[in-house]
Amino acid sequence: SSQVVWDTLGNRQFCSYKITTKTQNFCRNEYNLTGLCNRSSCPLANSQYATVREEKGRCYLYMKTIERAPFPRRLWERVLLSKNYEKALEEIDENLIYWPRFIRHKCKQRFTKITQYLIRIRKLTLKRQRKLVPLRRKIERREKRREEKALIAAQLDNAIEKELLERLKQDTYGDIYNFPIHAFDKALQQQDAESESESDAEKEEEDDEDTDKREFVEADDSDLSDFEDMDKLETSSEEEQEEEEEVEKKASHSKSKGKTPLKGPARRKRCYIEIEYEEETEPTAKTKAA
Amino acid sequence: GGRGPVGSAAEDGGQPAAPERVLFPPTFSVSEIKNKQRRHFMFLRWKQQQRKEKLAARKKRRKEREALGDKAPPKAVPKTIENQRVYDETTVDPNDEEVAFDEATDEFAPYFNRQTVPKILITTSDRPRGRTVRFCEQLSTVIPNSHVYYRRGLALKRIIPQCIARDFTDLIVINEDRKIPNGLVLSHLPDGPTAHFRMSSVRLRKEIKRKGKEPTEHVPEVILNNFTTRLGHSVGRMFASLFPHDPQFIGRQVATFHNQRDYIFFRFHRYIFKSEKKVGIQELGPRFTLKLRSLQKGTFDSKFGEYEWIHKRREMDTSRRKFHL
Numbered sequence A: 001s002s003q004v005v006w007d008t009l010g011n012r013q014f015c016s017y018k019i020t021t022k023t024q025n026f027c028r029n030e031y032n033l034t035g036l037c038n039r040s041s042c043p044l045a046n047s048q049y050a051t052v053r054e055e056k057g058r059c060y061l062y063m064k065t066i067e068r069a070p071f072p073r074r075l076w077e078r079v080l081l082s083k084n085y086e087k088a089l090e091e092i093d094e095n096l097i098y099w100p101r102f103i104r105h106k107c108k109q110r111f112t113k114i115t116q117y118l119i120r121i122r123k124l125t126l127k128r129q130r131k132l133v134p135l136r137r138k139i140e141r142r143e144k145r146r147e148e149k150a151l152i153a154a155q156l157d158n159a160i161e162k163e164l165l166e167r168l169k170q171d172t173y174g175d176i177y178n179f180p181i182h183a184f185d186k187a188l189q190q191q192d193a194e195s196e197s198e199s200d201a202e203k204e205e206e207d208d209e210d211t212d213k214r215e216f217v218e219a220d221d222s223d224l225s226d227f228e229d230m231d232k233l234e235t236s237s238e239e240e241q242e243e244e245e246e247v248e249k250k251a252s253h254s255k256s257k258g259k260t261p262l263k264g265p266a267r268r269k270r271c272y273i274e275i276e277y278e279e280e281t282e283p284t285a286k287t288k289a290a
Numbered sequence B: 001g002g003r004g005p006v007g008s009a010a011e012d013g014g015q016p017a018a019p020e021r022v023l024f025p026p027t028f029s030v031s032e033i034k035n036k037q038r039r040h041f042m043f044l045r046w047k048q049q050q051r052k053e054k055l056a057a058r059k060k061r062r063k064e065r066e067a068l069g070d071k072a073p074p075k076a077v078p079k080t081i082e083n084q085r086v087y088d089e090t091t092v093d094p095n096d097e098e099v100a101f102d103e104a105t106d107e108f109a110p111y112f113n114r115q116t117v118p119k120i121l122i123t124t125s126d127r128p129r130g131r132t133v134r135f136c137e138q139l140s141t142v143i144p145n146s147h148v149y150y151r152r153g154l155a156l157k158r159i160i161p162q163c164i165a166r167d168f169t170d171l172i173v174i175n176e177d178r179k180i181p182n183g184l185v186l187s188h189l190p191d192g193p194t195a196h197f198r199m200s201s202v203r204l205r206k207e208i209k210r211k212g213k214e215p216t217e218h219v220p221e222v223i224l225n226n227f228t229t230r231l232g233h234s235v236g237r238m239f240a241s242l243f244p245h246d247p248q249f250i251g252r253q254v255a256t257f258h259n260q261r262d263y264i265f266f267r268f269h270r271y272i273f274k275s276e277k278k279v280g281i282q283e284l285g286p287r288f289t290l291k292l293r294s295l296q297k298g299t300f301d302s303k304f305g306e307y308e309w310i311h312k313r314r315e316m317d318t319s320r321r322k323f324h325l
Helices: A002-012 A085-095 A101-126 A137-154 A156-169 A182-189 A192-213 A220-251 A281-289 B036-071 B097-105 B130-142 B156-165 B230-240
Strands: A018-020 A025-027 A049-055 A058-064 A076-080 B120-124 B146-148 B170-177 B180-188 B194-203 B221-225 B253-260 B263-273 B279-296 B307-310
Touching (some): A049 A101, A058 A085, A058 A101, A085 A101, A137 B253, A156 B221, A156 B253, A156 B279, B120 B130, B130 B146, B130 B170, B130 B180, B156 B170, B221 B230, B230 B279, B253 B279
Parallel strands (some): B120 B146, B120 B170, B221 B253
Antiparallel strands (some): A049 A058, A058 A076, B170 B180, B194 B279, B253 B263, B263 B279
16 A cells, blocks of 8 residues: 555655655655655655654654554654664664665664754854844934934034144144244234124123033033133134135135145134034143153 | 814815804814814914914014114024033043042053053954955054954954953954944953944945045044043043054044044044144044943953943933933
């Protein structure tokens, strides 16, 4: 009757365990020894059959004989194999004594493969395991959005330029750069009278903003020190900016050595007042001592 | 009262023909109308009305200001998120003695006292792909005295003792996901704090629009902006300790870590002083942004480490105006 089974299921009609691919047929039956769909490997079409399967790390030998064919519940007999590889092979041999060579051989091969992958599992669990953290799309989008807005709010170039100028002013660079300050001073003393009222109004605004921001902007210290210096140079700074604006527009065409075009002083009209950023004073102190 | 005449379905556009017939109860709002078309229409009308009112108010204010001339009240400062930021009580006051004392005795004290020279080891997670590899190389040119080593499946816990034995002061691990770097673990080695960041918008050198050459070997300056709170201070010091203490001003290079709304932007520029009030900067070097995820007391140990700070999404992301760095 196994022949009949094979003739119907195996070759001609439909077998639900069979998977056909271009080159080969596979058998999905869990008791299949090799995994292929063959006359000799089909557990349905062989009344005497054996497999090795593992459950929770232990290997079992399953056997099916023709005597138990009418009792499906007792069809597969299960034998626990020992953990020792050689002993287990001997157990397979003694259980499958007088069985066809093919099944014995394939059982042992399958058992070998199973033990090998069990060893591998045990080794891998000891190593570091990669923890996969899922990305949450909503949160990713939110973070990205916030980052873009923070970038715009940061105005990095301005901040960096400001910081560098601060350091220049505080003489951290020493003698490397020498710019003529005095020439400007003389030129601007003429314009003092005009800019007096303007500077007064500015100071009022500055004070208001200082008190508002005193909560969390600790750069107010440097702000104040700036303004003390700026008493003399403030007028000069405005004048300088105006002068430089004119010079800039002329010189904007001649780009020097391919540097990035300057972020215009046009943007920096009243920039000195709105100092929002705090700077870490430590590095400057250290570099000063250098 | 009521919503108006029953035939209101017919009057899609021409409502104001007889507005006095329609009387709404005073607590009525547009969102109570069940009919979507009509609700939409009423909402648009309300919006137009608001806009008109706003425009009128603005005009009036401008006229008043012009009329007053010099005596006009100053312009109101617009509200920004930085203005409205929730005051953080761990904000560092520059004159705080406790903070100064802490900083004199924490793990970075030897660096700031010039006792140790930073030596950085840069590595990645397993099997780094093209972008990450190039990013590592560029990062090592930016940070002086840094070495890149590839990790072939070695456990971090075993690397760390080896690094300490070889006198490394800092360890940077760049985590990679789908061929792009997306995480950074910065660990100060002899027992120092470990910070874990999420890295985003990484731009390699060739993707940055600039016409500069490569960074030279000179030691760059460091700019740390906006690290106000206690946590921000410690993170800032961590960054500062990556670079050698004495910058070479001849090189005219500057590395910036700018904190804005809890995002730390890293940029690397070359600057030149065109005059006393004018400086030009040119961006070389890679750029990336970091967001702090956790700060741990000892070296890298995810299971038994003592965490100083972890970003807890549910608690910390609730307010838009609350920042921790």
